[in-house]
Amino acid sequence: MGISLAYFMVLLDTTVLAVAEPSIMSSLHTDVVGVGWATTIYTMALAAAVVFGGSLADHCGAYRVFILGVIGFGVASLGCAVAPALAALLVLRALLGLFAAAIIPSSLSLIASLYPDPARRGGAISAWAAISGVAMAAGPVLGGWLIAADGWRSVFLINGPLVVVVLALCRTSIVSTRHARGISWLPHIGLAATLATATLAITQAGQRSWLLAAVLGLLAVGLTVGTRAVDRSSPAPLVPAALRRNRAVWAAFGWGAAVNYALTTVIFSIPLLLDTTAVGAGATLLPMTLLVAVNPLLTGRMVAAHGPLRLIRMGFIAFPFGLCLVAIAIADHHQPLVLALGLLLSGLGVSWTLPALVAFAVDHADPEATGSVGGILNATRQVGATIAAAVASTLLTQNQEDAVASLPFLVAAAVCVLGLATAATQRVARARTAVASGASATRNPA
Template sequence: MEQATTTARDVAASSAPARQGRPGLALAAVCLGFFMILLDGSALNIALPAVQQEMHGSISALQWVVNIYTIPLASVLLTAGNISDRWGARRLFIWSLVFFTGASLLCALSSSLGFLVGARALQGVAAGGLLPTTLAIIARTYPDPVERAKAITLWGATGGLALVAGPIGGGVLTELLGWRSIFLINVPVGLVTIFLTVRYASETQTRAAKSLDLAGQIVGVIALSSLVAALIEGGALGWSAPLTLGLVALAVLGIAAFFVIEKRSSHPMLPLAIFRRHAFTASITNGFAFQFGGYGMQFMLAIFVQEHWHLTAAQTGVLFLPFSISWVFGTIVLARRLVSRGPRWLLWTGATASLIGALLVLGISDESTWPLLAVGTAFVGLGCGVFSPSLNAAALLSIDPNFTGLGSGVLNTARQIGMAVGVALLGAFVAIQDTLLGTRLGMALVAVCFLTIVVLSVRYVPRKER
């Protein structure tokens, strides 16, 4: 068992209530930070064609703009949790906010796609530091379990609000002020969030954490980046191109090396023993499939309707409103009312609704079929809203209670990897010469993802929470 060690300052911080007696403002800071990192992705999807038009980039370049944010975010999540234990969640949250705000300003000032991709990479690293610290700060701010549960509910609702605000806000901002405003708005919001955190949030307790698995971290980033790059460049250059084949080989070698390192490491970033439980492995696969289908679909369809149907960014945002609103309704209303049925029931019923929606979207053709797209994506959003809150519950039911933090970290990492791979692969489909055929093939793959969740949930996920 790890021995907790604290400094005098940490002891004082951990024994005191939230600074200035304003826990609500500390919660507001955490929710604003969480809102920023979720809003950024959903708003940018709508603005990507505008970025492409100004920067004269290809579909593969747009995939990099999205994935260069997701890859580092996914890669540093587990390590960020370890750093938070050593440094304190509040301190890591503040510094991550500083870097995220600065990187957002760099994105807004980008003069080329290469500059934008580099700034987005910095954003992704900062977001990877923000995400795992939010719940730790909430737990410190609200020691009472009832109050903490209410705070976490508000935190979760923030994610739903970002999902609704992203498409419509991104469309309106792009139309009125240009795509750069999507990043520029993060600057004042980030500064307000930093102020609230410094003034009102209390530091979490620090402890002597395990040694950092630097070798696993570096090789894991190389493996994931090579895999996503192979999918992106394969769609742009061809699957037999030397660069594509080289990236595939590097990804395979990197994945193999990563598992060897984790098996031999005394303090592995990802202990492989946790995958011996089939139910946990199924839950991690579900998390990957969810993010691949739900978020990869949004990227692909946003490109499709603006390039093939010639919709504006604002029109695209409106078209995605049924998807976003039904997702929030499924999460805040249905999932909360039906939670007593257990995670397995919520997973398979929600994924079934999303599967129906994906199959409906398969029928789209020209712009006259927009009602079919709106209804189909609404079903996808409703289903995702119902089952996505149960992904964590299902994963934690399937793992030793002593490793719940690790299990949650692995699940969130798998989800972010699913998003990166989904954007890369579905982007390759929409980039083929027959855009409609590629979109339909992509939606068929999205349907397979939701079908996988149905099957694995029925087969492996326990009926009720312990």
């Protein structure tokens, strides 16, 4: 329970801030790009450091890393609550992302240690996703109430009591396997620099600073190549050898990025586009967020019965349909029924896909790399979220009315269609492999 509550806290901090965007813009005298950075710098820091967090969990022990992450997250949250200006808030949000990067992979590693049996582990992961999914439902609504009562700073103060509860529930040490795998700093620094530069390039493109955007884009490409080269020669690479050529696990990483791209597009854009209060924005998002909260438990049973791949495909079918309906509703003067239906389908997409792809990744990975799987999976998810917030803020800076405002959702729908295509390819590839193996056995009987 305490492990899931910690993950709840990390996700709550993302969703609760969504409805605070207009309030932050007014209080700190910033614009859509500024509040976009308040979102992206958290996900960017999380994406850059979560792989390191997974390696640290494997090397130092998941329980120790988990507890340190929870304490640091609480302290950084209190700092965000008293931030006097946007610059200070951005620095503290980055720290918040770094501590979140310690919590997520270590929590997944602890679950794997507590439930070594694959069947029980699948149920535990689904429960972890379900409890943390409540943050998706609670975040916008709770955030709306807190902002209405005491302003946007109160959305960070709520983490203090949650940290105390998590530490109380997890006061008994959980034994987890430690591996003698070293840690190299340079590849992690290169990853952080690459993400930051790429996000800056997207933002500058949105502000039509084309020359600067092109320079930053080229620099991001160069950093990507350099980081990859350094990582290959590193004694402790970002990606362990056990995962490097595991196509199934890398497919799950890509799916996680696609789902978080679409999810962040909705959560970031809707509060900015609707002419309503923070409470109203939270209520509008409920058709999606409630499903994300309650449906993963059913998803866990369906995964156990049919395997994760079917649920992943179902999610990538529902999500683009939902996003297209949201785009239609926004373009056609915010039609409430169409918007609600679109958000409902989007909620099905998230709640079917995310728990299933986590189970898929864990099931196809080497047990010794569980912490790294959690780290890389969440890194790719946060990369998707970071790019989504940057792209959405870029598009909405240009124009927030009618057809132009629907563009972020249409782009997200296209990303989900790409995810569906790769999921279908994964199924066909596995079927072909089975056929080939059968044919080989026929030709070479034992």
